[in-house]
Amino acid sequence: xxxxxxxQELFLxxxxxxxxxxCTARVLILILFLILWEACANTGIIDSFIFSSPSRxxxxxxxxxxxxxxxxxxxxxxxxxxxxxxxxxxxxILSAVLLWCSRKLSEILEPYLVVLNSxxxxxxxxxxxxxxxxxxxxxxxxxxxxxxxxSIMNLYxxxxxxxxxxxxxxxxxxxxxxxxxxxxxxxxxxxxxxxNMKVNIGLCLVGVVIGEFLAARNGLxxxxxxxxxxxxxNWLLMSIVLLCIMAMALYAVIGVVEKLYMKRF
Amino acid sequence: MKPSLELNDISYSYHTLDGETHALxxxxxxxxxxxxxxxxxxxGCGKSTLLSLIAGLMKPESGQxxxxxxxxxxxSSKIGYMLQHDHLFEWRTVYRNVLLGAEINxxxxxxxxxxxxxxxxxxxxxxxxxxxxxxxxxGMRQRAALIRTLLLEPELLLLDEPFSAxxxxxxxxxxxxxxxxxxRSGKTALLVTHDLSEAVSLSDRVIVLTRRPASIARIVPVxxxxxxxxxxxxxxxxxxxxxxxxxxxxxxxDE
Ligand SMILES: Nc1ncnc2c1ncn2[C@@H]1O[C@H](COP(=O)(O)OP(=O)(O)OP(=O)(O)O)[C@@H](O)[C@H]1O
Ligand SMILES: [Mg+2]
Numbered sequence: 001x002x003x004x005x006x007x008q009e010l011f012l013x014x015x016x017x018x019x020x021x022x023c024t025a026r027v028l029i030l031i032l033f034l035i036l037w038e039a040c041a042n043t044g045i046i047d048s049f050i051f052s053s054p055s056r057x058x059x060x061x062x063x064x065x066x067x068x069x070x071x072x073x074x075x076x077x078x079x080x081x082x083x084x085x086x087x088x089x090x091x092x093i094l095s096a097v098l099l100w101c102s103r104k105l106s107e108i109l110e111p112y113l114v115v116l117n118s119x120x121x122x123x124x125x126x127x128x129x130x131x132x133x134x135x136x137x138x139x140x141x142x143x144x145x146x147x148x149x150x151s152i153m154n155l156y157x158x159x160x161x162x163x164x165x166x167x168x169x170x171x172x173x174x175x176x177x178x179x180x181x182x183x184x185x186x187x188x189x190x191x192x193x194x195x196n197m198k199v200n201i202g203l204c205l206v207g208v209v210i211g212e213f214l215a216a217r218n219g220l221x222x223x224x225x226x227x228x229x230x231x232x233x234n235w236l237l238m239s240i241v242l243l244c245i246m247a248m249a250l251y252a253v254i255g256v257v258e259k260l261y262m263k264r265f
Numbered sequence: 266m267k268p269s270l271e272l273n274d275i276s277y278s279y280h281t282l283d284g285e286t287h288a289l290x291x292x293x294x295x296x297x298x299x300x301x302x303x304x305x306x307x308x309g310c311g312k313s314t315l316l317s318l319i320a321g322l323m324k325p326e327s328g329q330x331x332x333x334x335x336x337x338x339x340x341s342s343k344i345g346y347m348l349q350h351d352h353l354f355e356w357r358t359v360y361r362n363v364l365l366g367a368e369i370n371x372x373x374x375x376x377x378x379x380x381x382x383x384x385x386x387x388x389x390x391x392x393x394x395x396x397x398x399x400x401x402x403x404g405m406r407q408r409a410a411l412i413r414t415l416l417l418e419p420e421l422l423l424l425d426e427p428f429s430a431x432x433x434x435x436x437x438x439x440x441x442x443x444x445x446x447x448x449r450s451g452k453t454a455l456l457v458t459h460d461l462s463e464a465v466s467l468s469d470r471v472i473v474l475t476r477r478p479a480s481i482a483r484i485v486p487v488x489x490x491x492x493x494x495x496x497x498x499x500x501x502x503x504x505x506x507x508x509x510x511x512x513x514x515x516x517x518x519d520e
Contacts, residue, residue, distance in 0.1 A: 171322055172346035173366035187356045
């Protein structure tokens, strides 16, 4: 290792102090918020029946862990989200490749894609339920419907913005359009695919929760709707917290995939 | 002897919504086997267009191109085309970049791999075979791109300003270096360049094009009376200035 100069050392330690300060502040805000919430609920400043409290939420969670029911709800939502995410990823790559292969097709379909993408897709969910019935398949499709159109457009854009000179190189090496696709377009779009996946995982979760609101007997979305109807605010808030954690975890998984990819290249 | 390449009255125009760009007009010339020819011309006159036509990437609007006496077939495997930028892919190692052409042409045999290794060794890239292209210097990248082209064993090499992305110092050494490699390989070569001294120091003949639509202003044969006819010796020979000025005047007198 090189010897670090005094100035550099000073800079590094200042940076480290800055980071520690930011992290501590973040954690403190959360703790403070939880304590305040708990205290207000216990002293009756806010109505604990409506606003619940951290301890009640944890207790409620623990009860559901003991009777095992929470695992069913988390599992279903997780399964549906991952299924719709994988399908969206696969289908949007395939569609984008198809559009890339035929300029005519992509030009013909462009306005339809734009309309379908700018439509608030949650409006489609009731329609899907009528058409497909209230089954997990419907919910997976609802999750897909939120992400797929934007995903196709993003990927297609990244496919056609590949450096034309690189494609010309393939032709100078006597390659065909298929070679251009597999040797240039797809490999150089992998970063775009990954950042697209990051967006999609969140959108799929939104779509799945909306689907569960409307047509489910299980899952966190169902739990939210059900508990709001019977006024079990502990359940409701717990479900929201669980959704937050789930969203963060799924996002982190894709972050890990990205890191692995970056390390390979 | 049959010419390696023959162009007969080639014309080409680009058509876009904004109108027509007449790029090439009635170009005819031929290259003898093993000959090294340079093409110079004002920027935007149609030099790259000329190479793309010869490489078979586009079809001429009129005129014929013959390769070894036969009409040019689309994407002939006898032609190697080196573009202005090396376009080494960052997601492949240098070694796999070099093998890209063989991969595409399904000729990825142990012999080709062996040949790739030999060439990498010869051109001083052996150490970097497993590195990413970004770890190479500009000159090394250009050499890797040359190996990629040479592995397809083309009979005719087309070079489109292959050194223009390099800084002046590197460019001198790399162009001399690569010029010698090509000469020793005995391949017919057609080099497009902006740099008149590069044209004079490397080639047997210089084709001077006019402004767009490009036609041939003149073809200047370049011969040096030297014991060791290397690009560097040429640059120091007395004839160098004469040729340089002659071509320079030809380029500028149609103002
Ligand atoms: N795809 C295209 N569509 C329309 N016009 C084009 C196209 N490619 C090139 N041109 C035009 O044709 C003319 C010749 O282009 P070309 O690239 O062959 O010139 P060049 O001599 O190689 O130029 P440079 O010295 O800049 O490399 C230019 O005026 C250019 O604007
Ligand atoms: Mg050019």
